[in-house]
Amino acid sequence: MFKLRPILKTYYDALEENKVLGMKCEECGDVVWRPLPTCQKCGSTDLEWFDMGDEAMMDEIIYENSNLVGDYTFTKANQYFVNKEPYCIAIGHFKDGNQFHAALYGVNEENVNELISKLPFSAKVEFIEMDGGFKSVGFRIKE
Known part of the structure; x- marks a missing residue:
């Protein structure tokens, strides 16, 4: 098994449970899938996981x-x-x-x-x- 960074570990752990997680920016509401550490629209790092x-x-x-x-x-x-x-x-x-x-x-x-x-x-x-x-x-x- 590959060693994953924490953000990726959460994502891949969810895939093992047959769930696809995305991240929603708490500042602008934009959704990021596949997960990234920052919002691609506003640059915020205030992102929350949710089921896609x-x-x-x-x-x-x-x-x-x-x-x-x-x-x-x-x-x-x-x-x-x-x-x-x-x-x-x-x-x-x-x-x-x-x-x-x-x-x-x-x-x-x-x-x-x-x-x-x-x-x-x-x-x-x-x-x-x-x-x-x-x-x-x-x-x-x-x-």
Whole structure:
């Protein structure tokens, strides 16, 4: 297991309990996900943890089969994912959160155009097992 800084330890401990935590600025109300020690809007360090929930809105799909070698993002991420199921990259946001890039499972050549036509849509949080004994956050198309 990796040695984590305290702010990251709280975040990754919550992931082990299948909870996604974000941080809300007590001064300006902005939400930070993934956790950072300062608010990205006003610079305050007065941030409080809160549960981000188990769904997020997907705003854009960047489709490329993750099993193909070529895109460095996929090649690098695949080195650490325990599950080698294909995924694509999505740009999305939690209801109260900032924009993020994350793995999105359930997109394939047969459904990608239909899914793109339905954007934005909600997807469920998917806890990704990583080499090294910890989890990360991705998302899965709802069935």
